[in-house]
Amino acid sequence: MSGLMAGKRGLIMGLANDKSLAWGIAKKLADEGAELAFSYQGEALKRRVEPLAAELGSDFTFDCDVSDMAALDRAFETLKARWDTIDFVVHAIGFSDKNELRGKYVDTSLDNFLMTMNISAYSLVAVAQRASAMMPPLQEDGSGGGSILTLTYYGAEKVIPHYNVMGVAKAALETSVKYLANDLGPRGIRVNAISAGPIKTLAASGIGDFRYILKWNEYNSPLRRNVTIEDVGGSGLYFLSDLSSGVTGETHHVDAGYHVVGMKQEDAPDI
Ligand code: NAD
Numbered sequence: 001m002s003g004l005m006a007g008k009r010g011l012i013m014g015l016a017n018d019k020s021l022a023w024g025i026a027k028k029l030a031d032e033g034a035e036l037a038f039s040y041q042g043e044a045l046k047r048r049v050e051p052l053a054a055e056l057g058s059d060f061t062f063d064c065d066v067s068d069m070a071a072l073d074r075a076f077e078t079l080k081a082r083w084d085t086i087d088f089v090v091h092a093i094g095f096s097d098k099n100e101l102r103g104k105y106v107d108t109s110l111d112n113f114l115m116t117m118n119i120s121a122y123s124l125v126a127v128a129q130r131a132s133a134m135m136p137p138l139q140e141d142g143s144g145g146g147s148i149l150t151l152t153y154y155g156a157e158k159v160i161p162h163y164n165v166m167g168v169a170k171a172a173l174e175t176s177v178k179y180l181a182n183d184l185g186p187r188g189i190r191v192n193a194i195s196a197g198p199i200k201t202l203a204a205s206g207i208g209d210f211r212y213i214l215k216w217n218e219y220n221s222p223l224r225r226n227v228t229i230e231d232v233g234g235s236g237l238y239f240l241s242d243l244s245s246g247v248t249g250e251t252h253h254v255d256a257g258y259h260v261v262g263m264k265q266e267d268a269p270d271i
Contacts, residue, residue: 010146011089019200039064063075083134089147090150096119100112101207101208116168150173152170154195193250197226198217219269223256
């Protein structure tokens, strides 16, 4: 198999259906010759993930709830039983109680704060510990090491109504990317994030007034459109391939340029 990802294999975490950001990334990786394994959360998603994995030539899928450290250990043991090493991991996971993804951040409960932080931010650290142990040692010719990619959102940087505790968790996630990049850099392991613009997915449907956010971004971003999972997939391919060999600790916006705009566009219609 030829292609940018020929000879590379890795784990995709966070595929729920064909609208998932993880699906946009997985498709681009498979097109370029990557060999993929998929972890899903619970039996209900197994039925959705298996046929999608098969579409990309993979029969390697297994359960993994990232809030359960024993489950994470089991998942990586399953991975290790079939593959000695991996070259990359996609962490496309976030979760919060949707009752707290509306209204005000000031009303966040301790339980949901801790759960959101655990699943949406700490899980990257837990995954990086286990994934980095499976990445090949860095060689003198620069081969070896690996690439870890997570997904974040602009609500980490600026207040987005209703994003609330998820914004705080994404800020922790983005800072984790920097610390993990620094810790794992000497081993040739790169850690980066894509900050994606709003896209209609299962997770996004839990965010209050998401349709308003989509319209606002479409009317006010420099490209005057929303991004797609294919846009995210293209940038994902860059981060997981050797094209980005000198890049780590980065949060890269794939948001049609929305993050550079400071005011409503003059031509933006009322929503
Ligand atoms: P999605 O619903 O398709 O994917 C979210 C995934 O998280 C699901 O597969 C779900 O099973 C998984 N998940 C949740 N809790 C888990 C747990 N405890 N253990 C294992 N997996 C768990 O939605 P998506 O929008 O593709 O989300 C993927 C990532 O992209 C998330 O981190 C999200 O915050 C981020 N993101 C999404 C958008 C957007 O607008 N959709 C924008 C920027 C960033």
